[in-house]
Amino acid sequence: MVKATKKNRTMIDCILQIRPIDRDILAEAEKEASSSELSVEQLLISQGLISDIDMVLATAEYLEMRPISLEHFSPEAGLMELLPKDTWKALKVLPLSKLGSRLTIAMADPFNIMGRENIQSRTNLELVPVVALEQEIKDVLEHFTNEPSKALEDILKDMADEGEVEVGQELPEDANLDELLETAGEAPVIRIVNSILIEALRKHASDIHIEPMEKTVRLRNRIDGVLYENPSPPKNLQNAIISRLKIMSTLDIAERRVPQDGRFKIKALGKEVDVRVSILPTVHGEKIVMRILDKTALAPNLGALGLDELSLENFAYALAQPYGMILVTGPTGSGKTTTLYSALQELNKVSTNIVTTENPVEYQLDGINQVQINPVVGLTFASALRSILRQDPDVVMVGEIRDGETATIAVEAALTGHMVLSTLHTNDAAGAIARLIDMGIEPFMLSSSLLLTQAQRLFRKLCPVCKKEVEIPLEALKKNRVNPEHLAGTQFYQPSGCPKCNNIGYKGRGGIMEILLVSDTLRKTILTNQEASAIKQMAIENGMRTLREAGLDRVRSGLTTIEEIMRVTSE
Secondary structure, three states: OOOOOOOOOOHHHHHHHHOOOOHHHHHHHHHHHHOOOOOHHHHHHHOOOOOHHHHHHHHHHHHOOOEOOOOOOOOOHHHHOOOOHHHHHHHOEEEEEEEOOEEEEEEOOOOOHHHHHHHHHHHOOEEEEEEOOHHHHHHHHHHHHHOOOOOHHHHHHHHHHHOOOOOOOOOOOOOOHHHHHHHHOOHHHHHHHHHHHHHHHHOOOOEEEEEEOOOOEEEEEEEOOEEEEEOOOOHHHHHHHHHHHHHHOOOOOOOOOOOEEEEEEEEEOOEEEEEEEEEEEEOOEEEEEEEEEOHHHOOOOHHHHOOOHHHHHHHHHHHOOOOEEEEEEOOOOOOHHHHHHHHHHHHOOOOOOEEEEEOOOOOOOOOOEEEEOEHHHOEOHHHHHHHHOOOOOOEEEEOOOOOHHHHHHHHHHHHOOOEEEEEEOOOOHHHHHHHHHHOOOOHHHHHHHEEEEEEEEEEEEEOOOOOEEEOOOHHHHHHOOOOHHHHOOOOEEEOOOOHHHOOOOEEEEEEEEEEEEOOHHHHHHHHHOOOHHHHHHHHHHOOOOOHHHHHHHHHHOOOOOHHHHHHHOOO
């Protein structure tokens, strides 16, 4: 039964909490409703005083249910088959997920008790209702009805009965290429590959891993930095799937002995993305990793990176200088490229000549000259950088400083009137300075050229729909040597899992940064003591916030968990 939660509170009270309405206007609407077939709420919507979304939020508040957005949501075929599609449409209900004997459903009208009892009696499942916009439910149901292709899981189920196939360690050298081409173009293979790509886009995955094992093929998606397993394609279609992806990437399907790299573009779910493909020969076949490069996910400027006020101010100050070097550091997958591209877009003006040298060029940006490194023909970071400096650049981005030669040219460029941006693999901001000195850069040159070093990490954000309040996790704080007094008054949360976040509990990622602005005091420290610890201590005394401190701020804001911050930061 629906519970009218807090005593003496009406639906109108909840609406007013969401959208304040003048009392005279409300009284007039109540008077009109008493003499018509419409309810007060319907009249308020028809008069434009509240929106459909306001109504959903007010209903959720009144009934103590969760509201949910169904944008880009795709229902599971197995759940849709629990009842006829016409029944779902008539009841304005959408099945979202099933966990054990509990079925989560989105309802446009959660006051429809008869409808809920109808579903419960016919499915024999315990219902967990959430509130959604009626139009969104209609759109999803309509799309599902008109969708000719099946979800990946359904396609794989259809193929499960084709019988087991004995597969050897590798294809014979004289394998028939015509057969490979033919099987790669067959409808089931095309449908599987398309479904793999669409499913990854729908879940906002950054990478797709297709890994041949001895008797199976493992399919995994990396979502928010963590790999999750998906239903596996059949082993007997392994080579056809690989060939299909090679054809899409314009790679050589006959070559199976050496690694290959390619890329292709796809349009799906209303956007166009680049897919970078890497193929690696293994003992059980070729392993494929596809990196999904969605340009719409790039931050358009520094302000969109979610920095705290002081960090944003320091970064913007360094970027506004006419010349010098800015270094972004962090492990692989920590978002360094995104940060650099955001900085470049901040500098991208008609009056500025920007040239980058990258390996590979991940995102193609309008107005910026991007050079793809190719070591096979001798085009290294160092040689490309020498040529770029003869191209009259104002801003130069070096994808990564890997050796002393590249570091020397980059520092000299910064000293001779260019803005240089680059990345390094170090653990913290101060470590970048020590690393460059280890590469052979003279301390006096570094102190004169360096504007700012930055270290960053990506943390998973808690799903705002299903995160749960918890008591202070004293054990986690003690284990990581965090003083509970530093988090006094903080409301802690933990992940739960819901259809909105694919039952993971986390949705999306945010960045934390440690920004070391090189002041005059720090320049003297670099000249006299090049130890990373001494530089870091001086930077902290000058106001630098460490990665750990920036992460704890996100915990205080309720964006993530203490365990997640401890996972991505270290002291």
